[in-house]
Amino acid sequence: MIALVNGSPKKNGSNSGVLLDFLEKHLAGEEILRFQLNTWNISPEVLDDLTRAERIVFSLPLYVDGLPSHFAQNLLALEGILKPRMVFGIVNCGFYEGSQAKHALGMLKFWAEAQGAIFGAGLGIGAGGGSSQLPEPSVIKQLAQAVLETHATDNFIYYQPPFPRWAYKATAEMGWRYQARQNGLKPRDLDWKFDPKSDNP
Amino acid sequence: MDLILHDLDEQSFSTLPWLNTHIAFGPNTRLHYCEGCFDCWVKTPGRCKLKDEGYAIPHKLSQAERLIIVTKLFHGGPSPMVKRLIDRCLPFFHPYFAIRNGEMHHKERYPQSFKLVFRFYGSAGPAEKDLALGWALAMAVNCNTPQPEVHFYENVSDLVMEVAK
Incomplete structure (x- = not known):
């Protein structure tokens, strides 16, 4: 099972969710479960489902050059509990340059590796604040391919809008x-x- | 005035020679996390809608000479506790953009600039420390402050000993 986890603190209308919608379209035929970690409480049901995930894609906004605090809190709470084989990340930046996501992606990668998972790929999405009004970033397909083929890319992939x-x-x-x-x-x-x-x- | 955002327990914090010259927010601060609603940019500019103990952080920052961040390393970044304090600084920034170091950042709301000091503690390999250093430098550019001071300590007692010197 592939878990698509929205790590935005917003209840509705998050760009992190829009980017997962784009991704999900490319993952047809796979068992997909969507999750929302918009608070720092993870319900036992969600936890149960998440532990079954073999691949996890986290999608989150960049907050002050790093992970949003409630999301970091959730990662801490999930340490030693989740045992995914692979972890992927999408970090959307309010700024134009996707490369500004590199530190947040790095933190997520360290977390994944500490859980014994392979970090598959990380996307830094520039101008992510406009995701709902903009076309699908070209790199989403690349990520989908890595998720489907369970292969790891060496570097983070940064996207700048056209x-x-x-x-x-x-x-x-x-x-x-x-x-x-x-x-x-x-x-x-x-x-x-x-x-x-x-x-x- | 120094503004200290930290995650130290009361005992460790009280042994540090910072008293009287600082305002500190730490594990005893009761505050919600930033939800990214942007009210502090477009509804009540410069002010957070959450009227908890984190409300004053950006205002204190506007008057600070130094922002001192004391945090346990969490996978090459700040601890979730300290990040919660940092994220609540959002009202300090202006929604408009400025180009610095060839990158887009936020325009300053306040003309004055503070100095940034980072004190990371906890054992970590060189790659994790590199990431924390990169994050600290990026934060300095984001805040439009001069080159930050960045220190690493194996544990809290080393930090306390070094700072007390």
Whole structure:
């Protein structure tokens, strides 16, 4: 059985989930179970199912250059319990460069190897914050192949979207302003600063 | 002022000569993990929606001269406890982007810059330490701070002894 584990803390609409949807389409014919580890409590039922997984694909967002803390907490709780043969990782970055996922992928690889698993492949997805509005990253198919053929690639695979960085930057910033306006704010409100004299933290 | 984010037990922490000059958040801090809702960027900019003991961390960081991260190594990264404290710094950053070191990062919300100090403890091989060092350097670029100080110790007692010197 192949476990596809969404490690985003978001309950709904996570980019990590969208990337797993893309991946799942390429894994037809395999027994697939989907999991969501969006809190730091793992139910006994989920744990039961996860321990049966022979291959696990974790999909998670990059948080401050590393693993989201609730996800790291879950990895700690799962130490010595999960015995997958292979572990794969997808880390999506809010930044343009997929290579910024390298440290998070490295941590996941060390964890996998400490569990006696082979780390199959790691994808760093640039502009991952837009996954739900963007076409499937070309590297997803590569990952699917590694999962299906249970072979390990030597290096992490980094994906940059097929449009220039300035365009991503401009679009993402426009998106923040749009969301701010939806919340009744003006663009300059985004610059708010803590003032120790007037704000009581 | 030093801001210390750590995972030391009370006894180890109290033996360190940091008292009076710092604000510390550690295992006694009751805080939820960052859920990536981005309210701190687009709804209540600079402020977290979670009004727990982690709420003040980004505000303290905006006034800090040094951010000192003391953490047990967890597979080449920070411990889940310390990462929870670090992730709650998100309101410190501005949602807009800036290009630094040829990479996209977040624009600064605050003009002042702090120095970063990392003190990792726990036994680990060279590859794991390399990864932790890489993560520390990446964090410094992300925070737009100068070259960080990075130290490794075999265990907590070595750390306590070295810092107390």
